[in-house]
Structure formats: C-alpha cells, structure tokens
Amino acid sequence: MAQQNLDNIDTTEHPYINKGLEGIVAFSTTKSFIDGQKGDLIYAGYNIDTLAENATFEEVCFLLWNDRLPNSTELEELNNSLKSQRSLPQPVLDYIKSTNKKAEPMAVLRTAVSMIADFQDAPSGDAEKDNRDDAISMTAQMPTIIAAFARARSGKEIVAPLDNGSTAFNFLYMLNGEKPGEEAEKTMDLCLILHAEHGMNASTFTCRAICSTESDMFSAVTGAIGALKGPLHGGANTAVMNMLLEMDANAETADPVQFTKDRLASKKKIMGFGHRVYKTFDPRARLLRGMSKSLSEETGQTELYEWSESILKTMKDEKNIDPNVDFFSATVYYSLGIEPDLFTCIFAMSRVSGWTAHYLEQDANNRLVRPRALYIGEKNLDWTPVEER
Amino acid sequence: MAQQNLDNIDTTEHPYINKGLEGIVAFSTTKSFIDGQKGDLIYAGYNIDTLAENATFEEVCFLLWNDRLPNSTELEELNNSLKSQRSLPQPVLDYIKSTNKKAEPMAVLRTAVSMIADFQDAPSGDAEKDNRDDAISMTAQMPTIIAAFARARSGKEIVAPLDNGSTAFNFLYMLNGEKPGEEAEKTMDLCLILHAEHGMNASTFTCRAICSTESDMFSAVTGAIGALKGPLHGGANTAVMNMLLEMDANAETADPVQFTKDRLASKKKIMGFGHRVYKTFDPRARLLRGMSKSLSEETGQTELYEWSESILKTMKDEKNIDPNVDFFSATVYYSLGIEPDLFTCIFAMSRVSGWTAHYLEQDANNRLVRPRALYIGEKNLDWTPVEER
Numbered sequence: 080m081a082q083q084n085l086d087n088i089d090t091t092e093h094p095y096i097n098k099g100l101e102g103i104v105a106f107s108t109t110k111s112f113i114d115g116q117k118g119d120l121i122y123a124g125y126n127i128d129t130l131a132e133n134a135t136f137e138e139v140c141f142l143l144w145n146d147r148l149p150n151s152t153e154l155e156e157l158n159n160s161l162k163s164q165r166s167l168p169q170p171v172l173d174y175i176k177s178t179n180k181k182a183e184p185m186a187v188l189r190t191a192v193s194m195i196a197d198f199q200d201a202p203s204g205d206a207e208k209d210n211r212d213d214a215i216s217m218t219a220q221m222p223t224i225i226a227a228f229a230r231a232r233s234g235k236e237i238v239a240p241l242d243n244g245s246t247a248f249n250f251l252y253m254l255n256g257e258k259p260g261e262e263a264e265k266t267m268d269l270c271l272i273l274h275a276e277h278g279m280n281a282s283t284f285t286c287r288a289i290c291s292t293e294s295d296m297f298s299a300v301t302g303a304i305g306a307l308k309g310p311l312h313g314g315a316n317t318a319v320m321n322m323l324l325e326m327d328a329n330a331e332t333a334d335p336v337q338f339t340k341d342r343l344a345s346k347k348k349i350m351g352f353g354h355r356v357y358k359t360f361d362p363r364a365r366l367l368r369g370m371s372k373s374l375s376e377e378t379g380q381t382e383l384y385e386w387s388e389s390i391l392k393t394m395k396d397e398k399n400i401d402p403n404v405d406f407f408s409a410t411v412y413y414s415l416g417i418e419p420d421l422f423t424c425i426f427a428m429s430r431v432s433g434w435t436a437h438y439l440e441q442d443a444n445n446r447l448v449r450p451r452a453l454y455i456g457e458k459n460l461d462w463t464p465v466e467e468r
Numbered sequence: 469m470a471q472q473n474l475d476n477i478d479t480t481e482h483p484y485i486n487k488g489l490e491g492i493v494a495f496s497t498t499k500s501f502i503d504g505q506k507g508d509l510i511y512a513g514y515n516i517d518t519l520a521e522n523a524t525f526e527e528v529c530f531l532l533w534n535d536r537l538p539n540s541t542e543l544e545e546l547n548n549s550l551k552s553q554r555s556l557p558q559p560v561l562d563y564i565k566s567t568n569k570k571a572e573p574m575a576v577l578r579t580a581v582s583m584i585a586d587f588q589d590a591p592s593g594d595a596e597k598d599n600r601d602d603a604i605s606m607t608a609q610m611p612t613i614i615a616a617f618a619r620a621r622s623g624k625e626i627v628a629p630l631d632n633g634s635t636a637f638n639f640l641y642m643l644n645g646e647k648p649g650e651e652a653e654k655t656m657d658l659c660l661i662l663h664a665e666h667g668m669n670a671s672t673f674t675c676r677a678i679c680s681t682e683s684d685m686f687s688a689v690t691g692a693i694g695a696l697k698g699p700l701h702g703g704a705n706t707a708v709m710n711m712l713l714e715m716d717a718n719a720e721t722a723d724p725v726q727f728t729k730d731r732l733a734s735k736k737k738i739m740g741f742g743h744r745v746y747k748t749f750d751p752r753a754r755l756l757r758g759m760s761k762s763l764s765e766e767t768g769q770t771e772l773y774e775w776s777e778s779i780l781k782t783m784k785d786e787k788n789i790d791p792n793v794d795f796f797s798a799t800v801y802y803s804l805g806i807e808p809d810l811f812t813c814i815f816a817m818s819r820v821s822g823w824t825a826h827y828l829e830q831d832a833n834n835r836l837v838r839p840r841a842l843y844i845g846e847k848n849l850d851w852t853p854v855e856e857r
Contacts, residue, residue, distance in 0.1 A: 096493050100492070104842050105840065107485055138854075174563060189582050291488065292671075295575075301691065305678045306681050309680075452667060454667075459513075468540070
C-alpha cells in the first residue's frame with residue numbers, strides 16, 4: 080500500500096471540510112474587535128488610539144483581564160504585584176544560562192515559561208483567583224526571561240530586575256544594562272500596548288483550545304508561544320528587519336524604490352505588507368509609523384525610517400497594499416536596541432496579556448474545543464507478517 | 469462599567485457560534501477512524517484488534533507516520549534509531565533532578581519535551597526528514613523523561629536507558645530498576661498500542677493548530693501535552709485508580725456494588741464510564757479488560773480486578789453505560805508498578821506517535837487554523853483619567 084498523498088485529494092469532494100476553520104465562529108468575546116474596513120481596533124471597549132494616547136501597558140493588562148479600567152488603588156496593586164514577581168526562580172535562570180547560544184529564542188521562552196509553573200503556590204481553593212495570579216506571574220516574568228537570555232547568549236552578565244519602574248522601563252534596563260530615557264520607555268510601552276491583543280489569531284485560539292480541557296494557564300500560554308513561533312504567525316517583523324539590514328549592508332547603493340520594484344517583478348514577497356483582516360491602514364502600523372519617525376529624528380539615524388517610507392510609497396503605488404503592524408515595529412524595536420531574532424519574543428511578552436485574558440474568558444464559560452476530522456484512509460486491511468512485506 | 473458575565477449570554481441569540489467546534493469537520497485524515505456504533509477503531513487501515521494481536525508499538529509508530537506497515541529493514545532501522553536516542557541531554561536530566569517532589573508530572577514532561585528541542589541538529593534542508601527525525605527523538609526520549617522523574621522524586625537513582633529491548637521493556641526497566649518479565653513487557657506494549665491514536669481529540673487538534681502556523685514539532689507536541697494535561701481530556705485513568713484505592717483503604721468492608729449504587733444515588737460520577745463517540749463497548753476497554761484479568765490471575769492479586777468487574781456490571785444494570793479506555797487501563801498500569809499520578813504521562817508517551825503523525829499530515833497539506841470570534845463587548849468608550857474612576 081503506497082503512502083497516500085494528501086495533496087492529490089480534492090477537498091471540493093468533501094465540501095463540508097472547513098479547512099483552517101476559516102469563517103467558522105467558535106467563541107464570543109469581549110476582549111477585542113477589529114473593523115478591517117475602517118481600520119479600527121478596540122480592546123474591551125476602548126479604541127486603540129484612545130489607549131495609545133492615554134493608557135500604560137499595565138492599565139491595558141487590567142482592562143483585558145477585567146473588561147474595565149482600574150481605579151488608582153487597583154492599578155497600584157497590580158503594579159506592585161508585577162514588580163514583586165519579576166525575579167526568576169534559580170532553576171529557570173540556570174536553564175537560561177545553560178542554553179546554547181544558537182538556541183531559538185522562542186523555544187527558550189517556551190521552555191522557561193513552562194518551567195515557572197513548577198514554582199507557583201499550591202492551589203488556594205479559588206481557581207479563578209489562582210488563574211489571575213498566574214497571569215500576573217507570567218506577565219511579570221516573561222520580560223526577565225527574554226532579557227536574561229539575550230544577555231547570557233552574548234556572554235554579558237545577566238541584569239536582575241528592578242523592583243520599581245514600569246514593565247517597559249525595567250525590560251529595557253535588563254536588556255541593555257542601563258536605564259532607558261523617557262522617550263525609549265514611552266516607545267516600548269506603546270509597543271507593548273499595540274501588541275497586547277488582536278482577536279482570534281492562531282496563538283490565542285491555541286490558548287483557548289488548551290484551556291478548554293481545563294488544563295492550567297501555563298500549559299495554555301506555553302502552547303500559545305509555540306503557535307506564535309510559527310513563521311505564518313509571529314516572526315514577520317524579524318523578516319522585515321532582515322530585509323532592511325540586507326539593504327543596509329549595501330547602504331551606499333541602496334535604492335528602496337528599485338529594491339521593491341525588483342522584488343515585486345521577481346514575485347518575491349515584501350515583508351510586512353497586507354493583512355487578512357485589514358483592508359486599509361492597520362491602525363497599529365499608523366501609530367508605529369509615528370514612533371519610528373520621531374525616534375529617527377531624535378537619534379539622527381534617519382536612514383532606516385526613510386527607506387521604510389520609500390518602500391511603503393512604492394508598495395502603495397505599485398500594488399495598492401498598506402503595511403501591517405510588523406512593518407514599522409521592526410525599525411522601532413531595532414532602534415530600542417533589540418536584536419531582530421528577539422522580535423517575536425517581544426510580541427509574546429506583550430500578547431501574554433491577551434492570551435491570559437482569553438483563558439479567563441474561556442474558563443468562565445467553557446466547552447471542550449474539539450472539531451472532527453473526516454477519515455479518508457482504508458479500512459479493515461489484513462495483517463501481513465513483517466517478513467512478507 | 470461592571471464586568472460582563474458570559475454565563476448570562478444566551479448563545480441561542482448567536483446561533484452561528486459553534487461552541488467547542490462540535491460537529492465541525494476541520495480536516496481530512498488517514499490516521500484513524502472510529503465507528504462509535506459498532507465499537508470499531510482503525511489506525512491507518514488496520515483494525516485495533518488486528519494490531520493488538522500482531523503488532524509491536526514500534527510497528528504502530530511506523531504505520532501512523534507512513535500509512536503502511538514497515539518491511540523488516542525499515543522496522544530494524546526505526547528500532548535502531550529509537551534505541552540510539554533514548555538518553556537525555558545532560559541539562560534535561562539536570563532539570564528533572566532539580567524538580568520539586570510535588571511538581572506535576574505532566575508539567576515536568578511538558579517542560580522537558582520543550583527543552584529537548586534545543587539539542588536537535590541544525591536543519592538539514594529537508595524539512596520533512598527533519599520532522600520525522602524529531603518524531604523519533606520525542607518517541608525515544610519521553611519514556612526516559614517519565615522514568616527519570618518518577619525515580620528522582622522518590623529519591624531513587626535514575627536508571628539510564630538500555631540500548632536494546634523494546635520501548636515497553638526499556639521503560640519498565642528504567643521505571644522499576646529491574647528488567648520486566650515477558651508478560652509485563654507484552655502488557656506495556658499493548659497499552660502503548662491502544663493509546664497511540666484516537667481521531668480528532670483536543671490534544672491532537674492542538675498539535676495540528678500549532679503545526680498550522682508552520683511552527684516546529686516540539687512546539688506542537690509541547691502544546692498537545694498541555695492539552696492532554698487537562699482533566700477533561702487525559703487524567704481520567706488516574707481518577708479511576710484513586711477511586712479504587714479509596715475502596716482499597718477500607719478493603720475489608722469494601723462493597724463495589726453498594727459503592728457504585730451509593731455514588732449514583734448521590735449523583736456522583738463513576739470515573740471511567742461513557743464516551744462521546746462510543747455507543748457500545750470501547751474496543752480498547754475490551755482488550756484492556758482481558759489484560760487486567762490475566763495479570764490478576766498471574767499475580768494472584770485479584771481484588772482490584774474483581775471490584776472493577778462488579779462496578780462494571782452494576783453500571784450496566786443500573787445505567788446501561790459501558791466502560792471506556794480509562795477504566796481498565798488504571799488497574800493494568802497499577803499492576804505494572806506505575807504510580808497513579810503518572811498515568812497521564814504514560815498516555816502521552818504513547819500518544820506522541822499519533823500527535824506527530826497528525827503533524828506530518830497537517831504539514832503536508834497545510835492551512836492556518838484560525839476560526840473567528842464574535843465580539844459582544846462595548847465600543848468607542850471614552851477615556852476616564854484614573855483619579856476619576
């Protein structure tokens with residue numbers, strides 16, 4: 080019996096197979112809403128522009144976990160909890176120090192998050208409270224994991240977290256070994272806000288599917304990190320940066336307009352453009368574009384930003400396609416001193432807020448997530464002894 | 469704004485929400501087929517009874533990965549690959565030794581499997597071959613992880629794997645520190661065959677969803693372990709065993725018939741009965757029942773087996789419900805010297821063959837798995853400064 084080649088199976092014969100579950104509505108949610116026509120993104124009632132202008136990342140975490148903004152006592156309480164839980168258990172630090180320099184950052188993040196589950200308090204009897212505590216633990220510790228790994232693999236001393244300052248401030252401090260300026264902190268904070276939540280994407284869906292077996296939040300987030308790691312999901316901002324760095328290697332002759340046209344002519348993809356949902360400018364790309372511009376003006380290093388604008392204009396002229404969130408986040412992250420292969424980890428350290436919010440929502444009104452598969456193989460084959468095969 | 473209680477939302481208002489994706493066909497597969505009416509289970513063409521009578525677990529792995537049985541050269545090659553990869557990298561062993569005695573076995577398995585990803589060879593350029601190698605690595609190393617953890621937490625010396633003998637033989641040897649007899653090996657092997665694959669369950673679905681982002685096989689299996697960890701999925705056999713051990717604590721007065729009737733009268737669940745798909749005797753339960761009987765006769769310890777039979781008869785008489793795979797696997801595992809809280813890990817060390825087979829199948833004909841969610845929250849709320857909330 081030859082191996083069956085699934086490529087040859089015409090799924091039009093099986094019209095009821097919902098490949099990729101496209102268009103199937105699986106849940107109701109209060110966490111976010113995307114209007115792809117208008118280019119609107121809403122987190123739990125608030126437009127992303129409102130949040131970008133007014134909120135901190137920590138306020139957004141509270142909003143996603145509670146469907147309302149915190150009052151000052153609640154916000155202070157959350158900030159204190161996050162600050163007090165930033166340090167990693169020693170075995171997790173030992174693991175990070177022992178990793179190979181070439182280990183994939185997202186694989187290390189997946190393992191380390193899975194490992195911190197071992198160090199949680201015993202169940203209190205209030206499962207929802209415990210889940211909320213787990214969400215805080217992961218949000219507090221993921222930045223420490225990423226910064227520690229980034230430094231360990233470069234042979235630098237690991238920087239212990241501060242017990243003060245925002246998540247954004249503390250992360251840049253742990254990563255770069257020096258306290259960031261106000262502008263860098265604000266930019267990092269805005270990046271964390273913009274990536275916190277985005278509807279029913281593949282990692283959020285994975286998180287809810289794992290939650291639906293009544294498994295714990297660490298299992299669900301570990302699975303979500305694994306899903307985000309895939310090139311079809313996270314990782315596009317790394318690809319954008321690599322594209323720009325390729326150009327930078329030949330900076331003197333770099334011509335972004337010609338580069339874009341050449342790539343399009345040879346049917347190569349320009350990374351960071353187009354989105355399944357947005358039919359207009361992704362609102363996050365709009366906000367990141369502004370950040371990228373002011374950062375480049377502030378530092379005087381305007382080259383990457385200007386190239387980005389040329390590519391954007393060429394793509395609009397040639398293909399009428401707008402950039403997505405990954406396009407400008409690449410240069411913004413890069414200017415903050417973050418290495419390109421860590422970009423997906425930065426995405427994860429923000430998105431953990433959305434994942435855990437969806438976990439809480441799924442857990443509050445659960446049904447086991449289990450679609451069906453159509454069997455298209457053979458049946459009732461007779462056994463042939465191994466020596467006769 | 470008060471937190472929205474999802475319990476109060478009537479999903480009949482949103483009839484197009486497919487809660488739990490129940491009845492939605494998401495994939496085609498050649499891996500397994502379940503006929504719940506007849507009580508049939510087929511792996512890639514072969515009835516489970518045919519496989520139970522003739523195959524080894526390693527042959528079943530090959531079958532699931534290739535949709536055909538191996539010839540003798542192929543089988544020998546697979547056996548050699550599995551044997552040569554049983555040892556764990558030192559950092560994984562160090563992690564297992566460092567775990568808290570109270571760490572959850574499935575959490576440790578999840579972390580250790582995630583960690584072994586760091587020790588794989590660099591991509592060869594043949595992604596399918598690399599995936600097949602990853603499947604072999606995980607199948608070879610998961611038994612070592614479980615046995616090492618079981619011994620480390622009891623303060624026993626970790627037993628290094630043999631470079632010979634079947635997966636079943638080697639696992640029992642590493643777990644118990646002595647080579648198992650022929651009957652024990654055969655029983656363990658049969659258990660591995662019976663749990664290898666079972667259609668589109670929640671962990672297999674999680675595995676395929678993660679694969680669909682083009683993420684790696686370690687990410688997908690790590691996520692699947694997280695899903696299996698949930699009490700609604702794996703874990704029921706542990707609950708069966710705990711129920712029987714509770715009875716055993718009062719063995720002199722134990723009355724399984726009355727116990728069952730009392731539990732039913734007080735609306736408590738009898739663990740290990742009923743199945744969403746099987747409307748008759750689960751074929752795996754039938755095969756495990758035979759094993760449980762012969763093991764009890766061989767060892768002379770017939771009490772647990774006899775209680776099981778009494779519970780089964782009472783459940784049939786009172787509720788007309790048949791046992792599922794978990795009911796008899798509990799006593800079988802227990803008689804092999806496996807502690808009840810490890811039962812879900814044993815399930816995982818078998819099911820990794822099915823998970824990885826589904827990964828290969830998804831990867832060969834992929835589409836990103838991404839259903840939608842219906843937004844039921846508010847929109848365009850105005851910002852209120854924190855001091856005014």
